[in-house]
Amino acid sequence: MKILNKNSMIDLKNRDEKKEAKFHPAKKCSICGMPYVENHMLSESLIKILGDKIRYIPSCKCHETFYERELEKIEKENEKERVRNRGNRYKNFSIIDNKFLNSLFEKADFTEKHMEIAKKYAEKFIEKNCDVGILFYGNSGTGKTFTSACIGNYLMERGRNVIALNIGLYLTELKQEWNRKETELLHKISKCDLLIIDDLGCEKISEWVLEKIFLLIDTRYRASKPVIITTNLFYSRDNEKCGIYNTFGTRIKERISEMCFPVCCKGESKRKSGTEKFMDFLV
Numbered sequence: 001m002k003i004l005n006k007n008s009m010i011d012l013k014n015r016d017e018k019k020e021a022k023f024h025p026a027k028k029c030s031i032c033g034m035p036y037v038e039n040h041m042l043s044e045s046l047i048k049i050l051g052d053k054i055r056y057i058p059s060c061k062c063h064e065t066f067y068e069r070e071l072e073k074i075e076k077e078n079e080k081e082r083v084r085n086r087g088n089r090y091k092n093f094s095i096i097d098n099k100f101l102n103s104l105f106e107k108a109d110f111t112e113k114h115m116e117i118a119k120k121y122a123e124k125f126i127e128k129n130c131d132v133g134i135l136f137y138g139n140s141g142t143g144k145t146f147t148s149a150c151i152g153n154y155l156m157e158r159g160r161n162v163i164a165l166n167i168g169l170y171l172t173e174l175k176q177e178w179n180r181k182e183t184e185l186l187h188k189i190s191k192c193d194l195l196i197i198d199d200l201g202c203e204k205i206s207e208w209v210l211e212k213i214f215l216l217i218d219t220r221y222r223a224s225k226p227v228i229i230t231t232n233l234f235y236s237r238d239n240e241k242c243g244i245y246n247t248f249g250t251r252i253k254e255r256i257s258e259m260c261f262p263v264c265c266k267g268e269s270k271r272k273s274g275t276e277k278f279m280d281f282l283v
Contacts, residue, residue, distance in 0.1 A: 031062035079157070095145075095164045095198055096152070103149030114265045118147045122154040125194070125226075133194075133226040135260035137235045137244075141269025144230035148196050151228060155194055163189060164196040167213065168203050174212060182212075189216065190223040200231040201247055210248060217255050227259060235262045 022038040029036070036056035080101075105122070108115045114136060121134060134151075136144040152162040174182050189195055197216070203209055220227045233243030237257070245253040 027056055029058050029060050029062050031066065032060050034058070034060040034062075095149075095166045095169075095196075096162075100149045100164060101153060103146045104153055105150045108147075108150055112143065112265075112267065114143070114147055114263045115150075117263055118151050119154075122151045125151075125155060125160070126158055130194075130226050131224045133220075133228050133260045135235060135256055135262045136228070136230045136265055137233060137262065138265035139269070140232055142265040142267050144265050145198055147265065148198065148228045148230050152194065152196055160193040161191075162194045162196065163192045164198060165216075166198050167200050170216070171203055171209060171212060182215075186215070186219045190219050190225065193225070195220055195225065195227045197227060197229045200229050201233040201243070205247060210252070213248065214252050214255070217252065217259070221255055221259055229256060229260060235264075 027036040028034060037059040039057045105115075105119055108119070110116050110119065118134070124130070134148075136147055138144060149164070152164055156162050170185075173185075200213070203213075217227065231244065233247055234241065235244055236242040239245040239250075239253070242253060244256060
């Protein structure tokens with residue numbers, strides 16, 4: 001048995017490099033049209049075992065690139081599915097649905113000040129530990145929910161855990177199974193990277209509602225975790241002018257003031273009427 005030493009291996013390598021490339025007479029790359037080339041790395045005995053089909057290989061890297069891109073596509077789809085699954089864990093009260101997932105900064109109008117603030121906030125959130133949130137307030141249809149969803153998606157795409165709640169649905173869930181359910185939910189809410197509370201102020205106020213909303217916000221406060229809140233209620237440091245104070249009282253207003261930076265969403269409603277949607281559909 002002949003043993004190859006280091007010099008013999010170098011000689012074999014040089015000999016193979018000196019061989020002229022032998023191209024297949026007909027077989028070509030389906031992408032770029034380059035002919036297949038003979039694979040000098042295979043021994044004749046291996047070709048006999050595996051067949052002549054492996055004698056020639058692509059002389060280009062088109063298929064490697066193609067499969068890399070396909071794998072990237074699959075990974076992106078898998079990541080989207082993971083995001084959907086995170087939302088599905090809270091599907092009875094979460095607003096992480098298709099509309100939420102389609103709310104992206106790429107679709108945003110950055111001439112609006114609140115959107116510019118949101119993008120900077122999301123970027124800084126990734127760079128450093130964040131313990132401050134945002135209160136988006138303003139009239140209905142000014143983009144508060146869309147803006148908060150853009151932040152949530154930006155963070156989820158980068159591996160952060162986000163829970164988004166519609167406050168009305170959250171309270172309904174607690175009423176149905178309040179004791180065990182509340183303990184379980186508040187534990188998860190205290191651990192996630194960002195909590196989004198959407199549409200604060202839409203619920204019918206009672207002592208029970210005030211207590212549950214305070215407990216929800218206070219859970220984030222005690223965990224030193226950020227919360228983003230959207231509301232149609234007006235915010236002001238002056239309690240007489242503050243809709244949040246007039247609706248929820250001192251405790252909740254002070255918690256929100258301490259935890260969130262207030263951002264007013266201005267402008268006319270961006271929501272299309274049923275007539276406008278129908279006419280767009282017919283075009």
